[in-house]
Amino acid sequence: xxxxxxxxxxxxRETGVSSATVDRVINNRRGVHPRTRDxxxxxxxxxxYLPEGRPVAEVPRAPLRFAFLLxxxxxxxxxxxxxxxxxxxxxxxxxxxxxxxIEGFNPDSLARRLDEVPGSLDGLGLVAxxxxxxxxxxxxxxxxxxxxxxxxxxxxxxPRVAYVGIDxxxxxxxxxxxxxxxxxxGETAKVAFFAGSRSYRGHEEREMGxxxxxxEDFPGAVIVAQCESMDDPERAYAETRxxxxxxxxxxxxxNAGAGNPGIxxxxxxxxxARRVVLIGHEATEGNKRLLLDGVLDAVIDQNPRVEVREALxxxxxxxxxxxxxxVQPRLQVVFRENLPED
Numbered sequence: 001x002x003x004x005x006x007x008x009x010x011x012x013r014e015t016g017v018s019s020a021t022v023d024r025v026i027n028n029r030r031g032v033h034p035r036t037r038d039x040x041x042x043x044x045x046x047x048x049y050l051p052e053g054r055p056v057a058e059v060p061r062a063p064l065r066f067a068f069l070l071x072x073x074x075x076x077x078x079x080x081x082x083x084x085x086x087x088x089x090x091x092x093x094x095x096x097x098x099x100x101x102i103e104g105f106n107p108d109s110l111a112r113r114l115d116e117v118p119g120s121l122d123g124l125g126l127v128a129x130x131x132x133x134x135x136x137x138x139x140x141x142x143x144x145x146x147x148x149x150x151x152x153x154x155x156x157x158x159p160r161v162a163y164v165g166i167d168x169x170x171x172x173x174x175x176x177x178x179x180x181x182x183x184x185x186g187e188t189a190k191v192a193f194f195a196g197s198r199s200y201r202g203h204e205e206r207e208m209g210x211x212x213x214x215x216e217d218f219p220g221a222v223i224v225a226q227c228e229s230m231d232d233p234e235r236a237y238a239e240t241r242x243x244x245x246x247x248x249x250x251x252x253x254x255n256a257g258a259g260n261p262g263i264x265x266x267x268x269x270x271x272x273a274r275r276v277v278l279i280g281h282e283a284t285e286g287n288k289r290l291l292l293d294g295v296l297d298a299v300i301d302q303n304p305r306v307e308v309r310e311a312l313x314x315x316x317x318x319x320x321x322x323x324x325x326x327v328q329p330r331l332q333v334v335f336r337e338n339l340p341e342d
Contacts, residue, residue: 006049014043026050034062034122035145038320064319066097066312068151069113069126071104075196075231075258076284077304078127081151084308085125095312105197105230107131119144123315125164128155130201147318149311152302153202161318164311166302166331168202172209174331175254175279178298179210180218182252182277189251190224192243196231196257206256221252229259236262244270252277260287264295283334291336301332305342 008026012019017036024032025040026049032040044050068085070078082099089097103109107129114137117124124141128134128150135158138148142159154163183189193210195203207226214221225243229236236259244250244266253276255263260280267273273295280287283301290296306329317324334340 006047008049010047011040011044011049014047015040033120034064035319035321042321063094063096064122064316065120066095066123066125066315067117067121068097068099068311069102069110069124070099071127071231072101073104073231073258074233075104076286077152077258077282080282080284080304081127081308084304085312088305088308088312092312095316097312105129105199107133107199110134111137114138114141117141117144117146119146121146122319123147123149123161125149125151125311125315127152127200129197129199130155130204131199147315149315151307151311153200155201162314162326164307164314164326164328165202166329168205169209171281171300171302171331172206172211172256173213174209174300174333175206175256175281176210176213177217178300178333179252179254179277179279180214180221182279182297183218183221186220188220188222190247190249191221192225192227192240192247192250192253193223194227194229194236194239194253194255194257194259194263196259197228200257203256210254210256224250229255229257229262231258233259233262233265235259237265238262240266241269244272250276253279255280257281260290260296264290264293267295283332283340288339291334291339294336297335299334301334301340302329303332306330 008019008022012022021032022040025037070082085097085099089095102113110129111133124146135155138158147161149161150163152165193207195207198204224247227239229239240263253263267276278296280296280299283299287296287299310327314324314326
């Protein structure tokens with residue numbers, strides 16, 4: 001005797017949602033969250049309520065709603081991320097992705113903004129400060145069912161879908177190796193380290209990697225100054241001037257954050273642009289000009305186009321409960337001889 005066909009009530013029990021919601025999904029009515037719709041349709045085929053061959057396309061999906069919180073300011077790489085999010089989202093009719101620029105270095109304001117994110121959102125991407133207030137806000141957001149992707153700088157020990165970005169400790173080690181190879185062998189050389197903010201785990205990890213390589217392979221390189229520019233060119237300029245006042249024989253600078261135009265300005269004032277080695281990050285248009293001018297010696301680039309593509313894909317996979325193999329952006333060392341087109 002054949003088994004009775006599953007009923008709508010069976011499907012409701014299987015999915016854990018109400019019979020009314022199941023009815024709206026099966027009859028393709030509005031007002032159902034995309035994740036719930038996918039859950040019901042998958043279960044309907046699994047228990048035999050719908051034939052296995054019925055394609056998901058018969059139940060059209062509303063665009064997934066994503067938000068991205070990026071730090072406001074003068075960081076050209078962040079601007080590139082914003083432009084990529086907007087451009088790639090326009091090419092994806094299945095997505096509705098919005099970008100919001102917020103105060104970049106205030107964990108309290110970032111935590112408050114995270115608490116304002118609605119639970120109906122399908123996913124959130126952000127460049128997050130690694131701070132207790134932010135970590136707790138991310139945990140509260142996860143409990144509301146919003147998937148989170150951290151971009152460029154990670155936050156550990158919080159529920160998140162993925163981190164999308166380079167290995168920042170590896171990037172710092174690479175910067176240290178390049179800088180060390182530029183310095184005269186066998187001589188003591190004074191070095192300055194600049195961070196955007198150590199509130200970003202990524203900048204902290206870059207410093208760790210940088211210091212490790214200098215200690216291991218270039219013991220003559222001595223870090224004589226540690227500065228935070230807050231990714232502001234004017235502050236970077238003032239910090240560089242102060243370092244040069246204290247150490248006129250400075251040999252090299254590693255800037256783990258933004259603000260390279262300010263550093264270049266201070267070096268040019270003292271006619272040191274081609275004497276002091278300067279290593280930075282990101283092949284932005286401004287940094288490309290500094291490379292061509294010989295002020296910047298090298299930059300370590302992470303491709304914002306790839307980073308945004310992967311963030312959108314991994315958030316989409318999580319929202320639709322579909323597996324996605326994340327491809328992390330690769331580190332690339334850029335000199336004036338191999339400037340990328342984009």
